[in-house]
Amino acid sequence: MLATRHSTRLGWATLLGLLLVAAAQGCSGPHYVVKQHENMLAKPLQLTKKDAKASDRTMQLLRQYDLVDKLDDDPHKLLDTLQALLEREPSAEKLYSVAELSYRAGRQVEANDEQAALDYYGSAVANAYLYLFDERFVQLRNPYDPQFRGACDLYNGALEASLRILKKRGVLQPGQRHTIATATQSFDVTVVVRGSAWSNDDFQEFKFVSDYRVKNLTNHYQDYGLGVPLIAIHKMHADARPSEKFYPEGLSFPVTAFLRLLPDEGGSVLRPGARHRAQLELHDPLDACDIVVGDRRVPLESDLSTPLAYFLDRPRLNQLADYGLLRPDQAEKLTGLYMLQPYEPHKIPVVLVHGLWSSPLTWTEMFNDLRSQPDISRHYQIWFYFYPTGQAFWTSATRMREDLERARELLDPQRREPALDQMVLVGHSMGGLLSRLQTLDSREDFWHIESDKPFGVVQASAETKQNLEHLFFFRPSSSIRRVVTIATPHRGCDLVSPTVRHLAGKLISLPQMMGREQVVKENPGVFRDTTLIDVHTSFDSLATSSPILPVMLTAPRGPWVKYHNIVGLLPNKGVVARFQRDSDGVVPLASAHLDDAASEIVVPADHMNVHRHPRSVLEVRRILLEHLAELQAGPVMPVGEVQTVAQPPQIQPLGPPLAR
Numbered sequence: 001m002l003a004t005r006h007s008t009r010l011g012w013a014t015l016l017g018l019l020l021v022a023a024a025q026g027c028s029g030p031h032y033v034v035k036q037h038e039n040m041l042a043k044p045l046q047l048t049k050k051d052a053k054a055s056d057r058t059m060q061l062l063r064q065y066d067l068v069d070k071l072d073d074d075p076h077k078l079l080d081t082l083q084a085l086l087e088r089e090p091s092a093e094k095l096y097s098v099a100e101l102s103y104r105a106g107r108q109v110e111a112n113d114e115q116a117a118l119d120y121y122g123s124a125v126a127n128a129y130l131y132l133f134d135e136r137f138v139q140l141r142n143p144y145d146p147q148f149r150g151a152c153d154l155y156n157g158a159l160e161a162s163l164r165i166l167k168k169r170g171v172l173q174p175g176q177r178h179t180i181a182t183a184t185q186s187f188d189v190t191v192v193v194r195g196s197a198w199s200n201d202d203f204q205e206f207k208f209v210s211d212y213r214v215k216n217l218t219n220h221y222q223d224y225g226l227g228v229p230l231i232a233i234h235k236m237h238a239d240a241r242p243s244e245k246f247y248p249e250g251l252s253f254p255v256t257a258f259l260r261l262l263p264d265e266g267g268s269v270l271r272p273g274a275r276h277r278a279q280l281e282l283h284d285p286l287d288a289c290d291i292v293v294g295d296r297r298v299p300l301e302s303d304l305s306t307p308l309a310y311f312l313d314r315p316r317l318n319q320l321a322d323y324g325l326l327r328p329d330q331a332e333k334l335t336g337l338y339m340l341q342p343y344e345p346h347k348i349p350v351v352l353v354h355g356l357w358s359s360p361l362t363w364t365e366m367f368n369d370l371r372s373q374p375d376i377s378r379h380y381q382i383w384f385y386f387y388p389t390g391q392a393f394w395t396s397a398t399r400m401r402e403d404l405e406r407a408r409e410l411l412d413p414q415r416r417e418p419a420l421d422q423m424v425l426v427g428h429s430m431g432g433l434l435s436r437l438q439t440l441d442s443r444e445d446f447w448h449i450e451s452d453k454p455f456g457v458v459q460a461s462a463e464t465k466q467n468l469e470h471l472f473f474f475r476p477s478s479s480i481r482r483v484v485t486i487a488t489p490h491r492g493c494d495l496v497s498p499t500v501r502h503l504a505g506k507l508i509s510l511p512q513m514m515g516r517e518q519v520v521k522e523n524p525g526v527f528r529d530t531t532l533i534d535v536h537t538s539f540d541s542l543a544t545s546s547p548i549l550p551v552m553l554t555a556p557r558g559p560w561v562k563y564h565n566i567v568g569l570l571p572n573k574g575v576v577a578r579f580q581r582d583s584d585g586v587v588p589l590a591s592a593h594l595d596d597a598a599s600e601i602v603v604p605a606d607h608m609n610v611h612r613h614p615r616s617v618l619e620v621r622r623i624l625l626e627h628l629a630e631l632q633a634g635p636v637m638p639v640g641e642v643q644t645v646a647q648p649p650q651i652q653p654l655g656p657p658l659a660r
Contacts, residue, residue: 030216032309052104057147058097075105079123092137096147099127099154106161118165122180122187124158126276129261132226133293152226156301159259160208160228167206174282175200187276189259194291196284197342198253203282204235206255209306217305218365218612221372223289225299227256231307232282242410243343246336246383252311253341256283256300258291286341286377304372311340312364335396336403338384340367345417347381348424350624353400355429355487356538360384362428365612370621379628380424385431392541393430394532394548397437398470401477404438408479424482424627426620428611429587430542432488433552436563439476439483441556447472449547450533453526460519468519471532476558482627484620486566486611487584490553491591492544544591553595564623565597568610584610599623 054062054071062068065085070078079101086094106120131137131151142148163172171178173191180187193200209229214220222229234251237244262277283291285302292298337351338360350370352363363384371377385403387396404423412420427435447455455472458465517534520527527533531547540546568584582589586607594600605613 032214032216032313033212033306034215035211036213052107054104055100055150057093058100061093061097075101075108075120079105090136092131092134092140093147095127095131095134095137096151096154099124099131099151099158102127103154103158103161106158110161114165118162118180121158121162121165124154125162125259126261128152128155128158129259133296135294155226156228159257160210163228163257164208172206172280173200174203187278189278189280191280192282194281194283195287196282197287197344198232198284201237202232202234202342204233207231207233207252207310209254209303212306212310214305214309217309217368219305219369219372221304221368223285223299223302225290225301227258227283227301229285229301229303229306230255230257230282231310243339245410246339246343246407248338248340250311250314251340252307254285254302254304254307256285256302257281258283258300260293284342286371289374305368308340308364308368312361332388332399335387335399336385337407338386339381340384341371341381343411344381345412346419348379348419348422348627349383350380350424350426351383351385351404351435353385353387353425353427353431353435354389355427355431356389356542358389358428358431360386362611366426366617366620369614369617370624373621376621376624380624385434387434389430389538391538392532393433393538394437394471394541397434398474400434401438401474402470404477404479421479421481422627422631423477423480424484424624425480426484426486427488428486429488429607430538432483432485433490433542435483436485436488436490436552437474438480439557439561440474440552441476441558442472442474443556445551445555446532446548449531449551450529451527458519458523458526460522464519468533476561478558478560480558481560482562482564482623484564484566484623485594485597486616487568487587487592487607488565488594489542489587489591490549490594492542492546492549493587493591494544557596563594563597564619565592565594565600566610566616566619567592567600567602568605568607568613569602570606571604 059068062071067078067081070081079098082094082098082101086098102120102123106117106124109120110117128151132141132148132155166172166178166180171180174193175191177188177190180189193203207230209231212231231252232255234247234253236247236249258281260279260281262279281291283300285300285304288300289302290297290299352360352367354360354362367382370380371382385400387400389396408415408420411417425435425438427433450472455469458468460468520530520533529547541548567589568587569589570583570585584592584605584607589602599619601615601619603610603613603615603619605616610616
């Protein structure tokens with residue numbers, strides 16, 4: 001999308017054209033889900049058609065008891081006969097056949113008699129549950145038997161079919177109790193939220209994962225087991241909890257529904273003619289991937305990617321990148337932290353910070369990959385930071401510093417949660433510069449870029465002077481322990497020519513910076529350089545001539561902070577590679593290299609895809625696991641005096657050499 005100084009005139013024209021198009025209309029962006037009309041969850045049963053045949057194992061059972069001729073008669077009579085046989089001669093084989101034939105009967109009558117269908121589906125769920133968990137058959141149960149997986153599919157398919165009917169009736173709200181009466185059975189069902197940071201009133205509605213097919217996500221993460229994967233839509237509250245301030249509107253998240261049958265006073269789970277008790281449990285698969293039933297651990301069927309794709313499939317989200325670049329004055333009100341999962345105090349935050357002409361959507365692939373790893377999701381919560389990318393990066397870094405501190409005060413005002421002091425920032429491109437600035441001690445160094453005079457001599461209103469003070473003077477955050485920079489121009493990069501920078505400046509609507517220009521006029525002789533005060537666009541702030549970049553490289557940093565670096569490198573193939581050698585197509589290798597990094601790797605990818613590359617995701621995962629290991633191995637380095645790194649140690653890259 002962006003060009004380097006080696007680009008042709010056509011490259012500049014293309015960039016300018018993109019700017020003009022984006023200014024005129026927002027990009028619609030990719031679609032992440034499409035509606036599908038086939039229930040993929042029930043497909044393995046091969047019973048989705050109304051005229052579907054019974055399985056070979058069920059047909060064999062019917063032949064044994066001379067019941068084949070009753071298969072196409074009234075299904076209710078056949079099931080009554082099988083139920084009587086089951087009571088006289090209990091067996092897992094009969095339980096399976098009753099479950100299968102009940103599900104088949106439900107499919108046959110659902111279009112005309114929804115109540116009867118619910119009765120059949122309920123019978124299918126209950127008998128499949130007993131096949132899987134009845135202690136009478138524990139010695140005979142064979143998980144290697146295809147019928148065992150068939151019973152799991154029957155349980156899942158019949159439960160989903162039941163939930164679809166119940167959803168129409170509005171009886172899926174957590175915290176409520178419902179009596180579900182059918183023609184032959186009665187269930188007292190309590191809907192409960194299990195093992196999750198979500199509460200009963202966080203659920204606005206549910207949608208079924210099987211109704212959607214994921215698009216434009218490289219990897220689709222599913223786990224196989226028992227339960228029905230759902231898309232839960234978050235409900236905003238008038239009296240929002242502090243963490244809810246960071247949830248975006250329309251947030252959707254993964255849930256798995258599991259129906260647990262409860263024994264009656266006599267210890268029976270499904271006694272004929274009795275009133276049955278059950279719990280419909282709503283599990284967060286990010287919190288636990290399995291549950292305990294009886295004395296066994298049971299994996300949950302889950303889908304992490306489809307709820308994410310459902311949330312991402314919104315036109316307004318796809319316009320954030322253009323909005324943040326061209327209308328930073330308006331995007332300011334959207335600036336801040338965002339969470340796509342519930343806040344959990346014991347989990348370490350990983351904050352993903354996007355780059356120029358981008359938005360949190362750029363992290364979709366890494367987010368999808370990282371949170372699917374149990375060793376990451378158990379210990380980390382992934383947040384996003386959005387900022388207007390059209391303005392100078394140091395202005396955005398000042399706001400980010402304030403936003404991180406404000407979030408800490410809201411989430412943990414007593415500062416009792418140690419996980420919040422182990423934060424990891426991951427920044428792509430310009431986002432890496434914002435992230436690094438959170439860990440530096442300004443001393444007088446940044447002010448001296450502008451002036452040799454003491455800051456105290458500046459004459460300005462209290463508000464303007466405070467604004468300038470926040471820009472020039474700051475301390476490293478005591479909550480940030482690691483920073484991962486990806487394809488970051490640590491020494492700048494000349495993205496576009498001066499002409500295009502000028503035209504971009506005309507298109508980008510910058511916010512009013514609280515009288516900064518006026519203070520220069522009112523203080524003659526104080527400012528020898530106004531680079532940081534003048535309102536420049538992000539294109540200007542990233543130029544190799546920017547005076548702030550050398551100061552950032554040598555500024556003191558907190559000794560508790562470790563840096564890690566990922567560098568992109570275009571393969572030496574094609575016309576583009578010949579014009580843009582030793583770079584990722586935007587940032588030269590010499591600029592992307594970081595001397596004081598604890599680790600650094602080179603990834604064969606261009607600038608716009610390096611943070612999506614599998615090697616980058618694996619490296620971030622490695623760093624996060626290393627972070628955990630070090631925390632578990634010994635005491636955390638205390639926050640103390642910052643260290644000067646004027647002569648940083650040379651780190652050997654863990655990949656191809658950066659210089660040739």
